[in-house]
Amino acid sequence: MSNYYNMPKLPTENSPKVEIFVDDKPVMVPGDTNLLEALKAVGIETPHVCYHPFLPVSGNCRQCLVEQEGPRGRMLVIACYTPVAPGMKIYTPASSARVKNARKATQEFMLVNHPLDCPICDKAGECTLQENYMEAGQNESRMRPEYGKNYHGNPEHQFIDAKGQVRGGKHVDLGPRVLLDEERCVQCDRCVRFMRSIAGSEQLQLAGRADHTYITTFPGEKLDHEYDLCVTDVCPVGAMTAKYFRFQKRVWLLSHTPTISMDDSLGANIWLDHADGHIYRVMPRCNPEVNRSWLSNTSRLAFQNFDKNRLPAIDVESLPIGKGKIALVAGGSCTMEDLAALRMFKESLGDGAELFGGSLLKVGAPDGIAKSGDPVANRSGMKLMGFADVSEFMKRASEFETLVTVNADLFGEDAAVAKDLEKINCRIALSAFDDATARKATIAIGVRHWSEVQGTMVNSLNIIQKLNACPVCPDENLEAAYEVISELAGNKLESASAAFAKATEYASALAGLTYDSIKSTGKLLEGGNA
Amino acid sequence: MREHIQGAVQFVSNNRLKFDGPSQPIEALPDPAQTFGHVHKAVPQPAPKDVLAKLDTPEIKERCADLLSRYPVGQGALLEVLWLVQGVFGWVPTEGIRWAANVCGCAPAHALGVATFYTMYNHAPKGKFLLQFCRNISCTIKGAPSLIAYVEKKLGVKTGETTPDGLFTVLQVECLGSCGNGPMMLVNDDFATDVVDGELKMKRGTTLTEASIDRIIDWCKAHVNDMPKHDVLGGIVKGHGGHPGAPGATAKPQVADYAPPSPVLNVKAEADDAGATLTWKGAPEFTKIVVEKKNGNDWVAVGEPGVKDKAFVDASGKVGDVYRMIATSGERTAKPSNEAVTTQKPVPVEEGK
């Protein structure tokens, strides 16, 4: 479709408020956005399929119709493409039978070629079409089976089912991570727009036209992109499904924990969807400032290893720390609370201890979508807390006699450093995983993984964001790193809010903040550049 | 009915469970894409290197360069480059689509979408003579359906199929834009209603009949080896400079001052007690307007209304005065407007509502 679709303007806190008339009642709405977002801001939901706040507007589903009073009388317009204008008069189904009927008609058209396979559809329960249908749908079909269907997807994938009906391809392998069900596609164009406008690689297209339009990649090519799983998020129906989550769990059985992906310093906001003690999938959590609605495959699929190769909890009263200098190295996924505990620990050890943080992995370039390229998630936090970079430690590694690593897999990150590090006699590793550093350690203490702890982190945009504990910890004896460290320091911090209070003492930029005052979308710290 | 497809969906299609469904399978209507004959079903593709070898000729390179010079963005030439591919192969192989995308600098998937959107690109080889019959309303009124049935019977093929000797492919298409001669058919790229003097012709007032179809098909069979060849883009135009800024283009952007500057149009003057009121029609590019009044043989400037103003009042104006206006656009001053002789302003009529 046209390359000239524009991104929708979304309302912000600073949007000017203008008065419009919805169903003849005056309401104040954000003035610099489209009607759909403006109505949402005042609590009026408009059903939509093709519109996505972070994708260019294509306006092709025609589901978000409202009536607008214009010079030529009341006209049906699509809310997603109509800008808000002061004084405009809008009629929603609440007062206009025409709008109600038009939406109902569009809904009926949308279901003409859509299969009724919700019971086996992974999207059931979070399907836009289902939601619209339950809200505005027509409950009895007017079609006869004789009318048949035109749309069977790609002719190459059609087959004849046991009833003798021509069917569209049910699981077309689009690439390494995504499967396509051609029958369920409603041609909303979202995946095409995502791949073209957001991912910047036009790998998907709608081929053909009219009601035999079908989604396809170029013949013989695979859908393969770092963000290709996002097409399964934007797909309003069950056409695009992720292979890793297919048939794993009904979505209404999943509980959701909002947290932060700690593998990149942008700190993508995510949902950990879990049930019966396991994470089943990771979904991006909308944060317009940070990752919008996107999440990279790496961050999304990382959860598959969260419960594997874990270190057990061990009870340690005190550490066999030598007399020489002590290096305390915090890994990239350490939260602010862990850093605060480390500082407490350093103070308890006296002048011989020094704080380092970071990782030996290379820092990449930001991709402009949901990754900053820096594997040290809390790098900004480390700066605030006065941690020197780990490269500094590597330069002076020979000075130290004791090394304490917290979720910092120095051995694993760079095999070349093993030679230097092995010269340090006492190596203590606090780690979630039984990684190379833990195996080489004198003592390896298991701690909770970041998905299982409460805490905060400061991302590369200087936004402090909050992690929540997902109840999937494989061993209930495991404690968060800050709990273990602070206990070693002699003053156990019992909760994340207590630990955060400690962190505010050390970092002036956090002064005045409390753990509970940080919202789910984070808070921009002073001097930030977001 | 379509065959089962192999591979991943096999277990679905082999799932022949007993069920109490309808005793007769529900008859699926033929896919419109099939009735039209534009079947996008996968066909054996030539080897990529064969495709590229055929497209790598100096002539095609020259045509591509000419096409790319016509559009400000290379993608504009995509349809035309796909035509070139179809001109070489008679259809558009997948590798040809990728080649066209590379020529035009767009994504292959985009080119695929375009190539499948437009129905004139063939995605499978066709017979030497592609017979396209219009089945739209005017031709149907004049009997197109029975003619198509006649041709299908005569050639022994259904719409969308090719005769076993590879000579004819029959297609049904929508309006061919020759309804006055309907029913109408295209033989490859030629409109034809009959054979006149040994050539396919669409003569005014003639229509396709069963007898003339017979003659056309006989003509085709006789001309298998000397088919009329058309350039897919209707020939080469020489002399154009391309689009300014496009690769290979010599054209420069249009200069702003090729035309004389715009004068004020439609100047009217009407006088009443308050003086003479001038109205006029002004162009959006005006930067200055001067109103002049005739004094003997000289013109005296009496005022300078704003360029967006709708009217100008000369307080001293009276019936019989002659005005003109001179507009300036940027640095250029236009010729004076028409000379307007002031008339008496009619008394406004009260509306009786």
Add this chain to the structure above:
Amino acid sequence: MAEVVKVCTQNFGKGAQDIEVYKKLGGYANISERLFNMSQFELIDYVQRSNLRGRGGAGFPTGMKWSFVPRNSGKPVYIVVNADEGEGGTFKDHFLMMEDPHRLIEGLIIAAWALGSRAAYIYCRGEFLPCIESINKALNQAYAAGYLGENIMGTKFCFDIFVHRGAGAYICGEETALINSLEGQKGQPRLKPPFPAVSGAWKSPTCVNNVETIMALPWILQHDPSEYAKMGTPRAGGTKVFCISGDVKNPGVYEAPLGTPMMTMINEYAGGVVGGKLKAVLPGGSSCAPLTAEEAAVATMDYECLASMKTMFGSGAMIVINDTHNMVDLLNCLGNFYSHESCGQCTPCREGTGLLHRMLNLIVAGKGHDGDVELMQSLCGGFGGVTICPLSISLGGPVSSYTAKFRADFDEYIAKNPDHAKPRVQETYRPGIFW
């Protein structure tokens, strides 16, 4: 039949494809001081006064359309000629381009002078390869004669014309779809605003005009605009090239002033109805509502009269239908056509035209049911004003009007199904049967 002034078709049959013949017939006389002394503003005013309205179907005043194009905006201005005529019954552009390509070129030079355009594109539908050949031949001659290219006839004015061959999509007749197609994309209409006059091809101001509109310009410039305006109705000036097809003795292209009575067109120009009595007339191409014989007797061929009769003037393509035809067959044709030509963008059009097409196919195949007609009418209600372009209404309108005006034809077909009264059975969902 009174002698009428021929504006666009005056050179038909005179061999005007050759530039020398065309010049002898008075061609290119405008590309002289007559044009070069005119400012852009004057020329646009001139066309406005001629009351010329777009001949493609919508009938928008051409001069007004041109006046919307911002001048000296720093961006190039494009003129795109819409030669993608593909609506059933319309075939005037085909003959205009075949017979008189130089008039199109001359008209384009005039339009380019008015708009300051540097490049124009003639978007010609792919099926019209002979027309493209005719135009390309004429372009070569015009370039050689110096009417096109750099510094035309010694002025500072430079202008190039390119022909763009479409590839078979009726929807590209919609101006924004045409622009998308010109840009090498799918021909899918764009959301509006912005309108093409402000942001069209390659985000530059673009003026899309029909072939006939452009071809009327040379005549208008040679004569006084009031002379052109005088020929038509008060709200639309000039003559119109009518295409008459269907059951008439002499189908073809006829030029006549706007406001000519419909029966005059059918009986005097086209030689009368053949094969039976007049049953219906489609006055403006396949997408308009039909007029019954009684309505046709009082109709005149102009925008206002036909609008008042709840149909439309469109492109002036009259399709005459005699009483041997069943309207269901013809509506089935339209169902095939519009479902095939829907671009697949908007849901109601994509799914709705296909559904109507299948229902009509069933009725024609003798498998219709009672209630099908009401359901079709109801479905067409879901088209009204909800899609980006009016293609869905182009089928919805005929379905509503054919079923309303010729209901007996539908009932006749539905009665052929022995089970036509069988009520609709709700097909229940039976899990476990298939999966």
